Structures are given as structure tokens and as C-alpha cells.
Amino acid sequence: MSDETRMFADRQALCRQAAAELLEVLAAAVRDRGEASAVLTGGGTGTGILAAVADLLDAGGGGGDGPAGGLPVPDWSRVHLWWGDERFLPAGDPERNEVQARAALLDLLVDCHGLPAENIHPMPADGPAAVSVAGSAVGTAGPPATPPRLGAAADAYAAELLARAQAPRPAPDGAAVDARLPVFDVVMLGVGPDAHVASLFPGLPGPLAEGVTVVPVTDSPKPPARRLSLTVEALNTAERLWFVVAGADKAEAVAAVRHARDHGTTDAARWPASVVSGRAVTTWWLDEAAAGN
Numbered sequence: 001m002s003d004e005t006r007m008f009a010d011r012q013a014l015c016r017q018a019a020a021e022l023l024e025v026l027a028a029a030v031r032d033r034g035e036a037s038a039v040l041t042g043g044g045t046g047t048g049i050l051a052a053v054a055d056l057l058d059a060g061g062g063g064g065d066g067p068a069g070g071l072p073v074p075d076w077s078r079v080h081l082w083w084g085d086e087r088f089l090p091a092g093d094p095e096r097n098e099v100q101a102r103a104a105l106l107d108l109l110v111d112c113h114g115l116p117a118e119n120i121h122p123m124p125a126d127g128p129a130a131v132s133v134a135g136s137a138v139g140t141a142g143p144p145a146t147p148p149r150l151g152a153a154a155d156a157y158a159a160e161l162l163a164r165a166q167a168p169r170p171a172p173d174g175a176a177v178d179a180r181l182p183v184f185d186v187v188m189l190g191v192g193p194d195a196h197v198a199s200l201f202p203g204l205p206g207p208l209a210e211g212v213t214v215v216p217v218t219d220s221p222k223p224p225a226r227r228l229s230l231t232v233e234a235l236n237t238a239e240r241l242w243f244v245v246a247g248a249d250k251a252e253a254v255a256a257v258r259h260a261r262d263h264g265t266t267d268a269a270r271w272p273a274s275v276v277s278g279r280a281v282t283t284w285w286l287d288e289a290a291a292g293n
């Protein structure tokens with residue numbers, strides 16, 4: 001199944017249209033399935049989409065689940081929000097993806113649109129004064145040990161996903177879908193200049209993890225070093241997978257990943273983005289700069 005491409009003049013135009021279509025996807029899932037789940041991404045483009053949703057809801061007159069400028073809006077009481085990755089920092093740290101998402105949109109959804117606070121599923125935060133084993137491992141040979149608190153956080157998120165899992169339903173190709181996870185109607189993923197997605201970075205163990213849905217990351221090249229991430233096998237259960245990518249610094253990675261996907265030369269270790277796809281559709285949301293134009 002070939003990928004779809006949506007091209008936009010700039011990040012703002014990309015975020016506006018992706019926001020409108022995110023609302024449509026969630027509204028359709030609630031209508032068709034009785035609930036909807038979206039997996040959010042950190043980064044400027046992912047957070048920009050959330051802010052654009054807030055703008056649309058404001059344009060639609062805010063309150064309740066009224067139309068946002070004529071767009072369908074889901075019954076937010078039936079929507080669940082998850083993360084594809086998180087920076088493992090103390091709760092409330094402004095660098096956490098969750099904190100940025102709440103400021104961009106989620107606080108508005110809870111305060112004004114009927115999203116239950118318990119439908120927001122952030123990845124666990126670090127303790128306020130966590131002393132990590134990894135800190136003592138810095139500079140020693142071999143990969144840093146996974147700090148017990150970080151490992152436990154990964155396990156806790158996997159358990160929360162399992163608790164909301166749906167009975168395996170047949171995929172279009174007839175294969176059962178992962179019983180450890182909710183149905184993800186849409187997974188949004190930013191893409192790094194090194195072709196990372198979520199916190200699955202080239203050359204690190206994460207992109208190759210098997211048999212688990214969440215992994216700890218101890219040596220992310222993108223600060224902070226300690227993170228949590230859904231795995232490739234978890235991301236690949238998405239009904240729709242949206243790469244949301246803007247900026248000229250991504251052009252080389254986008255070109256390499258799209259070439260690999262088009263020519264069957266995908267490589268999880270080299271280009272983690274090359275091995276994640278939606279079950280129904282994979283869409284590249286690109287601005288002209290990220291497309292190399």
C-alpha cells in the first residue's frame with residue numbers, strides 16, 4: 001500500500017488542515033465505533049496541530065461539542081488521547097510533551113468541551129528527585145543501564161494501554177490486531193532530521209524492540225536523554241499513521257525514508273520512520289521545505 005502525500009506551503013497551513021482532518025477522524029470514529037483514540041506526538045509540528053485544533057474550536061464558538069467553523073467535532077467524552085513518546089522529566093516540566101499538549105489544547109478540551117481528565121493518558125513522569133543508576137553509568141563502557149524508575153514507567157504505560165485494549169478485531173487483511181492496545185484511530189508522528197519517530201532513534205535499541213509496546217530510552221541524541229516511546233509494533237497497529245513534518249532540516253531524512261519505503265529498502269536501525277505504517281493508510285503531511293522543494 002503506497003503512502004499518501006499532503007503538501008502545504010508552510011507549517012502553519014499544514015497544522016491548520018491536519019487539525020481539521022483530525023477532528024473529522026475522531027468524530028467519525030466516535031460515530032462508527034462509539035469511541036476514538038489518537039496518539040499525539042511531541043515536537044513543534046505535532047504541538048502546532050493541537051494549537052490549530054484549539055483555534056478551530058474557538059472559531060466554532062467553543063462550548064460543548066458544537067461545530068468548529070462547520071467541521072464535525074467529536075463527542076469529546078468518548079475520545080482518549082495517548083502519546084507516542086515522552087521526555088522522562090518531573091511532572092510539570094515544560095519540556096514534557098504532555099505539558100506542551102495541555103497548554104496547546106487539552107486544558108481547553110477539559111475545561112470547555114467535555115473531555116474527561118481521565119481520558120488523557122500521559123506517559124509517567126520522573127520523580128522530583130530521581131537519582132538514576134544511569135547517571136552513575138555515564139562514561140562507562142556499554143549502553144547505560146535502564147534506571148529502575150524509567151523501566152517501571154515503561155511497564156506502567158504498557159499496562160495502561162492493555163487496560164484500555166479492545167478485543168482483537170480483524171484487520172482488512174484478516175490478521176488479528178494487537179490485543180495489548182486500544183484501537184488507535186490515528187497516530188501522529190513527527191520525524192527528526194535523523195529519521196527518528198517518537199523516541200525511536202537510529203542506532204539505538206528502541207527501533208528493534210520486539211514483543212513489547214513501550215520501551216525506555218536512556219541515551220536519546222535529542223535531549224533529554226531519558227525518554228519513553230511506543231515501539232514500532234505498537235505504532236504499526238494504527239488505523240491511520242500520519243507523519244507530520246515541516247522544515248528544511250527534515251528534507252534529507254524525508255527523501256531517504258520515502259525512497260526506502262517506495263523501493264522496499266526499509267531499515268529500522270538506519271531510518272526508524274521507514275518501518276512504521278498505518279493499517280489503512282499512511283499519510284505524509286509535509287510543508288514545501290521538508291519535501292525539499
Ligand SMILES: O=C(O)[C@H](O)[C@@H](O)[C@H](O)[C@H](O)COP(=O)(O)O
Nearest residue numbers: 042043044045190191192197198
Ligand atoms: O519528543 C520529541 O522530541 C518528539 O516526539 C520527536 O519525535 C519529534 O516529533 C521530532 O523530533 C520532530 O520534532 P519537530 O516537529 O519539532 O521537528
